[in-house]
Amino acid sequence: MAQAHRLDCESAVGDCRFIIQSENEEETIELAKTHMRDVHGKDYAVEELRSEYLKIV
Ligand SMILES: [Zn+2]
Numbered sequence: 001m002a003q004a005h006r007l008d009c010e011s012a013v014g015d016c017r018f019i020i021q022s023e024n025e026e027e028t029i030e031l032a033k034t035h036m037r038d039v040h041g042k043d044y045a046v047e048e049l050r051s052e053y054l055k056i057v
Contacts, residue, residue, distance in 0.1 A: 002023045002054050003057070004021050004022065004057050005022055005025045005028040005029075005054055005055070005056060005057075006019065006020065006021040006028070006051065006054070006055050006056075006057045007019070007020045007021075007029070007053050007054050007055070008053070008055075009035060009036070011053050012036065012042075012044070012049075012052075012053050013036075013040055013042075016040070018035055018039070020032050020035065021057070025050075025054070028054065029046055029050055029054065032044075032049050033049060034055070035045070035047070036049075043046050
């Protein structure tokens with residue numbers, strides 16, 4: 001079974017239940033980046049999202 005990449009917005013923002021999960025790491029990060037910017041007005045670096053918040057599930 002393929003591994004999935006998962007990013008819980010809660011781990012970054014605290015009070016948001018948004019979860020992005022995909023088999024494609026780039027897509028997961030891209031979606032997270034867009035969500036952070038559009039919903040929370042925060043601009044995260046791709047590297048930061050990957051190293052700090054991305055999990056393999
Ligand atoms: Zn969020």
